[in-house]
Each structure stands twice: as structure tokens, then as C-alpha cells.
Amino acid sequence: xxxxxxxxxxxxxPTPPDxxxxxxxxxxxxIVVNYEEGGENNILHGDAASEAFLSEIVGAAAWPGQRHANxxxxxxxxxxxxFWRLHRLLGDLPVTVYGVATxxxxxxxxxxxxxxxxxxxxxxxLRWIEYKDFNPEDEAGDMVDAIALHTEVTGxxxxxxxxxxxSENTIRLATEExxxxxxxxxxxxxxxxxxxxxxxHQLIVPYTLDxxxxxxxxxxxFNSGDQFERYLTDSFNCLYAEGAxxxxxxxxxxxxxxxxxxxxxxxxxxxFLDHARxxxxxxxxxxxxxxxxxxxxxxxxxxxxxxxxxxxEFVTAFGGIFEHSPWVAEAAHALELGPAHDDAVGLxxxxxxxxxxxxxxxxxxxxxxxxxxxxxxxxxxxxxxESTSEQASAxxxxxxxxxxxxxxxxxxxxQAKHGFPFIIAVRDHDKAGILDAFERRVGNDSAAExxxxxxxxxxxxxxxxxxxxx
Numbered sequence: 001x002x003x004x005x006x007x008x009x010x011x012x013x014p015t016p017p018d019x020x021x022x023x024x025x026x027x028x029x030x031i032v033v034n035y036e037e038g039g040e041n042n043i044l045h046g047d048a049a050s051e052a053f054l055s056e057i058v059g060a061a062a063w064p065g066q067r068h069a070n071x072x073x074x075x076x077x078x079x080x081x082x083f084w085r086l087h088r089l090l091g092d093l094p095v096t097v098y099g100v101a102t103x104x105x106x107x108x109x110x111x112x113x114x115x116x117x118x119x120x121x122x123x124x125x126l127r128w129i130e131y132k133d134f135n136p137e138d139e140a141g142d143m144v145d146a147i148a149l150h151t152e153v154t155g156x157x158x159x160x161x162x163x164x165x166x167s168e169n170t171i172r173l174a175t176e177e178x179x180x181x182x183x184x185x186x187x188x189x190x191x192x193x194x195x196x197x198x199x200x201h202q203l204i205v206p207y208t209l210d211x212x213x214x215x216x217x218x219x220x221x222f223n224s225g226d227q228f229e230r231y232l233t234d235s236f237n238c239l240y241a242e243g244a245x246x247x248x249x250x251x252x253x254x255x256x257x258x259x260x261x262x263x264x265x266x267x268x269x270x271x272f273l274d275h276a277r278x279x280x281x282x283x284x285x286x287x288x289x290x291x292x293x294x295x296x297x298x299x300x301x302x303x304x305x306x307x308x309x310x311x312x313e314f315v316t317a318f319g320g321i322f323e324h325s326p327w328v329a330e331a332a333h334a335l336e337l338g339p340a341h342d343d344a345v346g347l348x349x350x351x352x353x354x355x356x357x358x359x360x361x362x363x364x365x366x367x368x369x370x371x372x373x374x375x376x377x378x379x380x381x382x383x384x385x386e387s388t389s390e391q392a393s394a395x396x397x398x399x400x401x402x403x404x405x406x407x408x409x410x411x412x413x414x415q416a417k418h419g420f421p422f423i424i425a426v427r428d429h430d431k432a433g434i435l436d437a438f439e440r441r442v443g444n445d446s447a448a449e450x451x452x453x454x455x456x457x458x459x460x461x462x463x464x465x466x467x468x469x470x
Contacts, residue, residue, distance in 0.1 A: 003336045004307055004308075004336065004337055005336050005340075007338065009338075009340050010340040010343070010346065011189055011193065012191065012193070013343070013345075016190075016191055016249075017298055019191060019294075019298075020248075020293075020297050021283050021293070022293065023281070024281065025281045025282060026240055026243030026279075026281040027239050027240045027248060027249060027250070027281070027282055028248070028249075028283045028285050028290055029250075029251050029253070029282055029283065029284050029285070030250060030284075030286070031094075031096070031255065031284070032095070032096050032097070032098055032207065032252065032253065032254050032287070033083075033086055033090070033095055033096075033097050033098070033119075033255050033256075033257065034097075034098045034124065034164075034255065034256045034257070035097050035098065035099045035100060035103055035107070035114075036075075036078075036100045036103055036256070036257075037075045037076065037079035037103055037107070037257060037258060038102060038103040038106035039100030039103030039106075039124075039125075039126075039127050039128040040053075040103075040127075040128045041053075041062065042067065042072065043066070043067055044067070045102065047127075047129065049062035049063055049064040050062055050063040050066060050068035050071055050072075051071050051075065052071070053165075054214055054217045054258075054259070055071055055074045056074055056217065056258075057070065057071065057074070058217055058218065058219065059219070074258055075258055077261075077262075078257030078258030078261055079107055081261065082256075082257035082258050082259075082260070082261020082262065083107075083110050083257040083261060084113075084261075085261045085266055086255060086266070087114075087117065089266060089269065089270060089273070090117075091113075091117045093273075094118075094119075094120075094286045094289065095117070095119045096119065096120045096160065096286045096287040097114050097119050097120065097122065098123075098124035098162045099114075099121045099122065099150065099154075100125055100126070100127060100128045101123065101124075101125065101127075101146040101147075101150045101153065102127050102149065103128065105152075105153050111153060111154060115154070119286070120160070120288045120289075121154050121156075121158065122158050122159070122160030122161065122162060122184070122287065123146050123147065123158035123160065123161050123162070124162055124163070125142065125143070125162075125164070126142040126149065130165045131163060131165055131166055131167040131170065132165070132166075132167050136169045136173060139169060139170070140173045140177075143173060143174065143177060144177075157179065158180075159179075159181040159182075159288055159291075160180060160182050160183070160205070160287050160288060161174045161177075161180045161183050161184065161185070162183070162184035162185055162207060164185070171183055171195070171197070171202075172197050172198070174202075175195070175197045175200055176197070178200070180202070181203065181291045181295070182204065182205040182287060182288070183204055183205070184205050184206065184207045185207075186204045186207065187206055187207060187208060187209055188204075188206055189204075189206050190206075190239065190249040190251075191206075191249060191250055192206070192294040192298075193206075194300040201302070203291055203295060205250075205290055205291050205294070207254065208252040208254055209254070210231070211251065211252060211254065212253070212254030213228065213254065213255050213265065214254065214256065214259065216259050216260075217259060225265045225266075225267060225268030225269075226268060228268045228269070229268035232253065232268075232269075232272040233272055236251055236272070236275065240281075243281070244281075250290060255269070305342040306318070306337070307341050307342050311333050314333040315329045315333070317329075318347070318351070321351060321461045321468075322351065322355060322366055322457065323370045323457075324369040325365070325366045325369055328354050328366070328461075329354070330354075331351075331354030331357065332351040332353065332354040334354075335350050335353060335354065337350060344462065344465040344466040344468070344469045345462070348462035351458075351461055352458045352461070355458065355461075356454075360450070363454055364420060364450070367421065367450075367453050367457065368420045368421070370421050370457070371421065372407075372411040372415075372421050373391065373407060373411065373421075373422060373438070386464055390427055390460070391426060396431065403431075403435075406435070407435075410422065410439070413442055417442065417446065418446045418449050418450070418453075419446070420450075422438055422441065422442070422453075423453045423456045423460070424438075425456050425459040425460045427463050428459065
């Protein structure tokens with residue numbers, strides 16, 4: 001296998017699937033309350049330094065070997081006051097809690113309130129710390145411990161996972177753990193999507209860092225509640241309009257007890273919720289509910305992806321896309337392929353690149369491999385299956401005697417002048433349009449016609465791949 005690019009930069013492309021939200025909802029609104037207070041970096045927790053992330057002290061630095069009294073009290077505000085303010089506002093709504101296991105264990109009253117409101121409590125890891133430098137074994141060990149402690153504290157195993165301060169291994173490790181209905185350590189889409197890792201299909205329900213109160217604690221973030229409200233409202237209005245146009249999406253909102261739980265910010269959240277509730281077709285849901293809906297409505301569709309095929313598999317599958325020229329498929333397979341090349345558009349691009357990088361002589365041989373339109377090979381039924389179908393689609397298999405004679409005359413004149421057959425993507429034209437192009441192009445100079453014939457060969461390949469791959 002040559003180099004493969006594992007990132008998926010295409011996703012659902014220009015036509016995302018219809019989410020089919022319950023009741024025909026135009027948008028799914030998903031609110032997350034991050035409960036991290038008591039799980040942050042602190043030498044009392046065995047950490048090497050104090051916390052420095054997501055507080056009123058923008059740009060704070062960790063204090064090695066020392067407690068940071070101001071930072072600790074800011075986090076304590078989230079547990080003591082901010083949580084309860086958010087709970088009073090959101091208690092009647094479906095909410096997902098990202099609960100750090102050690103923080104939940106230190107806050108039994110808050111956990112009881114979450115459960116009384118029937119909020120989903122997903123796992124936010126064992127501790128609210130940075131995992132980018134952890135080796136996979138230690139990160140996996142913390143994941144196991146987080147699940148165990150979460151289960152002790154809440155009485156139920158978490159069905160959702162979000163590390164947040166994650167490593168490159170987090171999604172793989174959570175998938176391999178095997179017990180999560182969804183993982184949220186992604187910001188890659190407005191809809192859930194499936195990934196396949198280690199032979200297992202895992203649902204990703206992506207989260208957000210933009211419609212998130214964390215931006216009150218970052219440079220160039222929100223400076224006032226009005227900015228937060230405006231951003232949430234604009235996000236909602238955009239996604240609601242897309243849903244009304246037939247492309248429903250999911251809106252994630254991220255909240256933190258010590259940030260949005262402040263009195264100067266929570267009124268902005270209330271005004272946004274009033275705005276959202278004033279629209280019909282809004283589904284407020286937990287992430288677990290969204291995951292269950294997606295798994296039932298849009299289950300994974302296993303298929304052999306072209307970018308994952310061996311060279312021999314790839315050439316067997318696609319060696320005939322360029323007429324009698326399997327070398328084009330070989331050249332495409334040698335490129336850096338990835339998920340973006342696993343559909344017709346992406347694979348056509350890769351094969352066109354393989355074709356274009358060869359010499360004019362090699363590309364001319366591909367042109368010469370094409371049959372004449374309505375020529376002797378067609379009459380003798382010796383065309384490839386693809387060419388037979390394409391010529392039939394434009395009615396070239398049912399010509400009058402006069403039409404056949406004119407095609408023969410044009411084929412002979414074109415070959416004599418340019419040295420290769422006239423090539424056109426017949427599925428883009430009807431019979432009259434093909435004849436018109438033939439009459440016009442036979443008079444072109446050969447250099448221009450070579451370039452045009454190559455473009456038509458690439459277009460034929462794309463159309464063949466669309467038919468083959470959907």
C-alpha cells in the first residue's frame with residue numbers, strides 16, 4: 001500500500017443526508033453543561049501544578065508545585081453557584097452533562113440534581129487535564145478508571161465520551177473500549193457521522209468550540225453577554241433556515257458552570273433560549289438521543305473503500321475506466337489517496353491526475369484505444385461494455401443509413417487529420433449535439449484537438465465512475 005491520507009476533508013460533501021429529526025424538526029438543539037469543577041489540575045489532586053485553562057484569568061500560567069488560590073476559587077464558584085443558576089434555567093430541558101469523573105465524585109448534590117432533571121451524564125474523562133503528551137497505555141488506563149468511577153458515582157456506565165483536552169489517540173482508544181454509543185471529540189461537522197477504526201464502526205456526534213462560552217475566557221472571544229447571545233442566535237437562524245430548505249442540522253451549545261453560570265452572562269443564554277423556543281420544529285435533545293436516532297435512521301454502510309484497496313484490487317475494479325488503459329488506474333493508486341477519493345468525484349480527480357502526469361505519447365495511446373463513434377467495432381459488437389452502453393444512450397446504435405454514412409465520413413476525415421478517433425462524452429449530449437460537435441471539431445488544429453480529446457476522456461471516466469460508485 002502506498003501513502004494514504006487518513007483525514008476526511010470531504011465528509012458529506014454538497015448534499016448532506018436528511019437527518020430526519022423526530023417530528024420533522026428543522027433543527028436539533030443540543031446543550032452541553034461541562035462539569036469540571038473539582039477535576040481540574042491541582043496539587044491536591046496529585047498534579048504537578050495549578051490549573052491555567054478556562055477561567056476569568058485570561059492567559060493564566062500554571063504554578064508548578066503551588067496551589068493557586070484565585071484559580072481554585074473561580075472553579076469553586078462554578079460548583080457552588082454557577083451550576084445551580086444553570087440548573088434553574090435549564091432544568092426542564094434535555095441536557096447532556098460532560099462530567100469529569102473525579103469532579104462528579106466530589107459533588108454529590110449536583111449529581112443528584114442532574115439525575116432529578118433526567119439529564120444525560122456522559123463521561124468527560126477521569127480528570128480535567130491535558131492528554132496530548134500521554135502515552136496511549138496511560139490514557140487508556142485513565143479511560144478505564146473514569147468509566148469505573150463514573151459508574152460508582154452515578155449508578156450507570158456512561159454511554160457517551162468527550163475528553164476535550166484530547167490526544168491524537170483519544171478517538172481510537174474510546175472506539176477500542178467498545179462501550180460508547182457516541183464519541184464527541186470532534187468539531188468536524190454539523191451532523192453525526194460514522195468512522196471505522198480497527199474493524200469497528202463508531203458514531204461521532206461532533207461538538208463545538210465556537211457556540212461555546214469558553215470564548216469568554218480566550219483572547220478575541222466574547223466580551224459581553226450580548227455578543228454570546230448574538231452568536232448563538234445567528235448560528236440558530238442559519239441552521240434553522242437550512243433545515244427549512246430540506247437540510248436539517250444539529251446545533252451544539254457548550255456551557256461551563258464557572259463561565260455561563262455568572263449572572264452577567266446567563267441572561268444572554270435565557271434570551272437565546274426564548275428565541276429558539278419561539279420557533280416551530282425545534283428538537284431539544286440530549287446527545288444520547290441524537291446518537292440513538294442517528295444509529296437507527298442512518299446506520300453505518302460498510303463498503304470497500306477505493307483508498308483502502310490493494311493495487312491489484314484497485315486495478316481490477318477500475319482498470320477499465322480509461323479505455324483499455326489499466327496503467328491509469330495503477331498511476332492513480334500510487335498517489336496519496338484518502339477518504340476524499342472514495343467517491344466518484346474524488347476518484348475521478350485521482351485518475352485524471354494519473355493520466356495528466358504521463359507523457360503526450362502515453363496519453364495519445366489512450367486516445368487511440370477509444371473506438372470510433374458508430375464505427376466498425378460498434379457494428380461488429382466488439383465494443384467494451386461501457387462504450388456499448390454509452391453509444392446506445394445517445395442513440396448511436398440506431399442510426400439511419402444516411403446518419404451512419406455521415407459518421408463514417410467524419411470518422412475517416414478526423415482520423416486522417418488528427419491521428420486518433422473523435423472522442424466525446426456522449427452521455428452529456430444527444431445525437432444531434434454529437435454530430436454538431438463532430439462537424440465543428442474536425443476542423444480544429446491537432447494540438448487543440450489533442451487537448452480537447454484528453455478533457456473528454458477525463459469526463460468519460462468521471463461519468464463511468466459516477467455510474468459505478470453512485
